[in-house]
Amino acid sequence: MVAGEAVYGAILTPKGRMVTDLTTLWLGAGEGEGLGLDVATSGHAAVLGHFTRFLPPRFARVEDLGDRTGLLTVLGPRAEEVVADAFGTVPEDGYALLGGGPAGGGLLVARWVEQAPSWDIWAPAAATEGVWRRLEASGAVPVGWAVREMLRIEAGLPAFGVDMDDTTIPVEAGLLDRAFDHDKGCYTGQEVIVRIRHRGRVNWHLRAFRFGNAAPETGQQLFEADGTKVKGRVTSVAQSPRFGQAVGLGYVRREIEPPATLRLGSGSGPEVGVEEC
Structure with a gap:
């Protein structure tokens, strides 16, 4: 991975069942070096438990930003125009950190190619309303979660906690080539x-x-x-x-x-x- 890249994948148990799927974002080298993990709410507790069990704290520190971070998704044929007008940048692929990202009081703008055209905007929870006002001023219209779900289902994309759970083998959900690099190893499962x-x-x-x-x-x-x-x-x-x-x-x-x-x-x-x- 390189800074600015986002990679879809999954965490597995030793028996090849899913802990969760997730998108990993490498935040780059330097003082703030680390990985950002976009995890479904339904997989949140399992991921934290997995890291507590398998990730030695002397090697890495896990910081849970879930309760402090808000998420807005911009999608549709004018999504790129709206995001560019509101924030002055539109990642063609991967993501962009603005103002240090959510952990530093700024934003993270990510392009998701699986459900195009679609961008996710992460912000500190207290700033989410202000971010929405900027999007609204740039032409965004609220449509609700049901529309995103409709588009996901139309695209044939399974969601963890809905179409997948901890009994699912990722191959069953069509993730064999989508979530795994067959030239790399080793990984649990x-x-x-x-x-x-x-x-x-x-x-x-x-x-x-x-x-x-x-x-x-x-x-x-x-x-x-x-x-x-x-x-x-x-x-x-x-x-x-x-x-x-x-x-x-x-x-x-x-x-x-x-x-x-x-x-x-x-x-x-x-x-x-x-x-x-």
């Missing part, structure tokens, strides 16, 4: 990942769902037509203007090859389209 990559397979795969007009509840099970054995489950749901129907994410058995059709709730339930993410 690597043996499991390498074995699956070269010789094995997993029983479940993350898939995109098309539900039609009616949005189901998350957690509902999927079946083959007239079948009684569970072949899948729904983990995320949103109404999608892009697809003109309710869409979702979830897992299906490996023998169900997309494109396919399953049934919601029972073998005689409504049809659900199954596609690659």
Whole structure:
């Protein structure tokens, strides 16, 4: 990694299950040398526990900035224009620290290529309202978390705590090539990942769902037509203007090859389209 670079990855248990996914940002060498970790709220406690157990304090110090930091996301076709007008900089890739970053009372502006065009703005919690006013003055309009979730689901991106948890093998969630560098090692859980990559397979795969007009509840099970054995489950749901129907994410058995059709709730339930993410 180099300063200004952001890398997506995951922390695993020795059995190859997920502690959490995260994005790592290297803050550069010098007095403030360190790594910034963007971790989902649902993975926060597990990450701190993992570091307490495995990271010797004489090698590195962990500082939890979660309660002191606010986050605003700017997305949409005019996102780049709004961010540039509000802060005078738009990272083409990676991130930019302004005024020392959140730990120093400033901002961190990060470009996320997975859900383009999208920028995250971190700021000290007390300054978040002021940051929003700057964005608003530059043309930003509040849309709420539900819109970001809709775009995430449309893009086929799993979220930890929603589509992934501590029982998930990252290969199941489609993270094999997205979250791991196969030329590097060693890392906790690597043996499991390498074995699956070269010789094995997993029983479940993350898939995109098309539900039609009616949005189901998350957690509902999927079946083959007239079948009684569970072949899948729904983990995320949103109404999608892009697809003109309710869409979702979830897992299906490996023998169900997309494109396919399953049934919601029972073998005689409504049809659900199954596609690659």
